[in-house]
Amino acid sequence: MLPYRSLLDRLHTQHESIDVIIRTLPHEKLVAAPVPGKWSIKDNIAHLARYQAVFIERINRIASGSRPLFESYVAEHDADFPAWQKWDLPILLDRLYADRKYIFDLVNGLSCTQVETTGRHQRFGEMKMIEWTEFFLLHEAHHLFTIFKLAHGATS
Known part of the structure; x- marks a missing residue:
């Protein structure tokens, strides 16, 4: 199964909602933790x-055809994540947009054979490349909703 329209549409544009959500927020609102120990916007x-x-690394490994096994990604266990948290917001957004273009081009250019390659997730089992992309987008949507809620005063 080649990438379907809604997958490609979301992969191409879903992340752009960040700009709309945070556009008018003051810096203090962007960096304030809603409660101690919870992430800010x-x-x-x-x-x-x-x-x-991380997803780029994973899909490249999946595309190799070796059926790699991946543990659940937990940011708190990622030694590189604290450095990313320190980046200025414009740099984060530039990187997010650049990497998304790469991911979109990669997924949109998958051959029928590449779409069938699989990787294994410790919790969700074996998934084809399209399922990994759907998983990625659903995970992102969860965080976009969290950003929306924080922008509008919700703490959880």
Whole structure:
């Protein structure tokens, strides 16, 4: 199964909602943790940007055909994530947009054979490339909703 329209549409544009959500927010609102120990809006954006880099590594490994096994990604266990949290927001957004273009071009250019390659997730089992992309987008949507809620005063 080649990438379907809604998958490609979301992959191409879903992340753009960040700009709309945060456009008018003051810096203090972007960096304020809603409650101690919870991520700010900026931390959520750093997580999305970092996870895109992780996803690129994963889909390249899956495309190799070796059926790799991946553990669940946990930002708190990622030694690189704290550095991403320190990046300025414009740098994070630039990286997010650049990596998304790469991911979109890669997924959109998959051959029928590449679409059938699989990787294994410790919790969700074996998934084809399209399923991994759907998983990526659903994960991102969860964080976009969190960003939306934080922008509008919700703490959870």
